[in-house]
Amino acid sequence: MATMEVMRAVEASAFERDQQEFALGDTLDIKTGLILAGVTFLAILTGDLMKSTGISHVEVLAMLKGHAHINSALVQWVALFVSVLAIILSGIYSVLVLLPREYDREPVPTKYLKWIQETDEYRVKHPEFEPVTAEKLIAKRVENAVANIQTNIALNNRKSSLMFVAFNFMALSLAANLFTLAIRLF
Numbered sequence: 001m002a003t004m005e006v007m008r009a010v011e012a013s014a015f016e017r018d019q020q021e022f023a024l025g026d027t028l029d030i031k032t033g034l035i036l037a038g039v040t041f042l043a044i045l046t047g048d049l050m051k052s053t054g055i056s057h058v059e060v061l062a063m064l065k066g067h068a069h070i071n072s073a074l075v076q077w078v079a080l081f082v083s084v085l086a087i088i089l090s091g092i093y094s095v096l097v098l099l100p101r102e103y104d105r106e107p108v109p110t111k112y113l114k115w116i117q118e119t120d121e122y123r124v125k126h127p128e129f130e131p132v133t134a135e136k137l138i139a140k141r142v143e144n145a146v147a148n149i150q151t152n153i154a155l156n157n158r159k160s161s162l163m164f165v166a167f168n169f170m171a172l173s174l175a176a177n178l179f180t181l182a183i184r185l186f
Contacts, residue, residue, distance in 0.1 A: 007138045014145035015106070021152035022103055028159045032097040035166050039090045042173045046083045049180050053077055076180045083176035086169040093166035097159050104148035112137065 055073040116132045123129045130136075 004135055004138070007135060007142065011138050011142050011145070014142050014149065018106065018145045018148050018152070021149055021156060022105065024156050025101075025103055025152065025159065028156060028163055029098060032094050032159075032163050032166065035090065035163065035170055036094045038170050039087055039094065039166075039173070042083065042170065042177060043087050045177055046080055046087060046173065049076070049177060050080050050084075053080065053180075072183050076183055079176045079180045079183075083173040083180075086173035086176065090166045090169035090173065093162050093169065097162045097166060101155050101159075103155060104151040106141075106148070107144060112140070115140065 053073055053076050055077050059073075116137070119129075119132050123131060
């Protein structure tokens with residue numbers, strides 16, 4: 001077993017990383033909240049643009065079937081339809097990011113006290129078993145911290161991936177809205 005000094009250094013490093021992963025989860029939630037705010041703004045903008053386009057879905061279907069010529073109103077409607085789909089998908093992925101998850105954290109001290117008590121009770125029946133020492137307690141805490149880090153990294157990687165997809169759909173919606181505005185200006 002490593003020296004007490006080395007174990008304390010590892011313990012400090014493990015707990016620092018454990019706290020970083022826990023804080024990263026909060027940061028991802030905050031960023032996703034900002035994406036949702038952007039999606040809300042884009043949904044309002046898209047709705048206003050759709051109302052002002054002055055073309056109904058019936059007219060779009062007629063144009064697509066070849067009964068009418070393609071004009072800028074149709075192009076705008078298609079762009080806004082893409083925007084609506086992107087908003088929906090961005091919202092879904094954002095909600096998936098924000099779904100409650102259980103992050104692993106440092107156990108409460110009573111867990112360690114119970115472990116020490118159970119070990120002492122075991123020693124009564126098996127005296128050859130070594131007592132709990134400070135080194136063993138630190139090793140147990142480091143073992144828990146490493147397990148927490150692995151769980152929390154997996155959660156954060158998933159959240160980060162979902163957030164990235166949500167952001168890309170939001171950016172697609174923004175691009176479709178800007179395209180629609182550009183058509184109207186030129």
